[in-house]
Amino acid sequence: MTTVLQIDPSGFETHFARAPYAIHHALVEHPLLALERIAQLADALPAAQVEHNLGKVPELLPGGEAPRLDASPGAIARGIHTNGCWMVLKNIETDPDYGSLLHETLDEVVPLVGDREGEMRRREGFIFLSAPDSVTPAHVDPEHNFLLQVSGTKTMVVGRFPDERTRQVELERQVTGGHRNVEAMFGDAQEFPLGPGDGVYMPVYAPHLVRNGPDVSISLSITWRTPRTDTLERAHAANAALRRLGLSPASPGRRPRADAIKAGVARGVRGVAGRIRR
Numbered sequence: 001m002t003t004v005l006q007i008d009p010s011g012f013e014t015h016f017a018r019a020p021y022a023i024h025h026a027l028v029e030h031p032l033l034a035l036e037r038i039a040q041l042a043d044a045l046p047a048a049q050v051e052h053n054l055g056k057v058p059e060l061l062p063g064g065e066a067p068r069l070d071a072s073p074g075a076i077a078r079g080i081h082t083n084g085c086w087m088v089l090k091n092i093e094t095d096p097d098y099g100s101l102l103h104e105t106l107d108e109v110v111p112l113v114g115d116r117e118g119e120m121r122r123r124e125g126f127i128f129l130s131a132p133d134s135v136t137p138a139h140v141d142p143e144h145n146f147l148l149q150v151s152g153t154k155t156m157v158v159g160r161f162p163d164e165r166t167r168q169v170e171l172e173r174q175v176t177g178g179h180r181n182v183e184a185m186f187g188d189a190q191e192f193p194l195g196p197g198d199g200v201y202m203p204v205y206a207p208h209l210v211r212n213g214p215d216v217s218i219s220l221s222i223t224w225r226t227p228r229t230d231t232l233e234r235a236h237a238a239n240a241a242l243r244r245l246g247l248s249p250a251s252p253g254r255r256p257r258a259d260a261i262k263a264g265v266a267r268g269v270r271g272v273a274g275r276i277r278r
Contacts, residue, residue, distance in 0.1 A: 004026050027148055030150070056134060102124075124222075127221075139181045139209070158189070159189045160188045232263075
């Protein structure tokens with residue numbers, strides 16, 4: 001079986017869960033990632049798994065509001081060369097063919113990450129279509145992510161929050177229901193130019209934005225979570241509650257035992273709230 005991901009193991013081990021890392025891949029000619037096949041998938045997926053808007057938006061768009069084109073997902077995909085749109089197809093693994101591609105590719109990563117954060121769970125795939133010169137505004141994602149460029153060019157711009165308190169407050173806002181787009185631009189930007197066959201690993205919660213090049217872009221994002229990322233997410237949610245009480249909780253990630261306690265409390269509160277709603 002052909003290896004899809006071309007990753008230097010020692011370099012990736014150093015960067016995993018810490019910093020972005022450039023890689024390469026062998027999916028450029030894959031038939032599932034051809035534009036017409038993607039358009040067929042766009043028409044077949046439930047509406048909740050398709051997001052699109054016009055692509056010429058500011059790099060900072062906190063609420064996520066952007067104008068949309070009134071057309072079917074398949075029509076938007078087929079017209080991506082001229083309609084100025086940006087589109088993401090979410091959870092493509094719900095389609096059996098794309099699910100097989102996702103799992104076969106992520107299976108290659110399992111030996112590289114070992115048990116450093118526990119098992120690989122909640123594997124998900126996303127396809128991005130971007131018209132020339134479109135922008136994906138600054139945001140963070142809660143998963144480990146490989147962004148794999150298939151067609152066209154784009155630049156991944158990755159940075160840091162200005163200070164730890166800003167980072168905490170931003171992540172607490174997002175894990176308690178806020179939009180994934182950040183509310184202020186990040187600093188210390190590092191740029192990763194991506195062409196066909198290039199990719200970049202993105203650690204959890206790394207703030208970033210994407211600038212598309214002069215041609216249509218097709219890229220595949222393959223993501224996963226771990227027991228550690230789930231604990232961090234719940235710990236951030238617990239910290240949000242503590243901050244509303246006027247406290248200044250410690251950042252998750254520094255004290256694993258405290259994170260586990262906070263995560264357990266957050267899980268319990270959510271479980272009780274769910275039973276009450278039912």
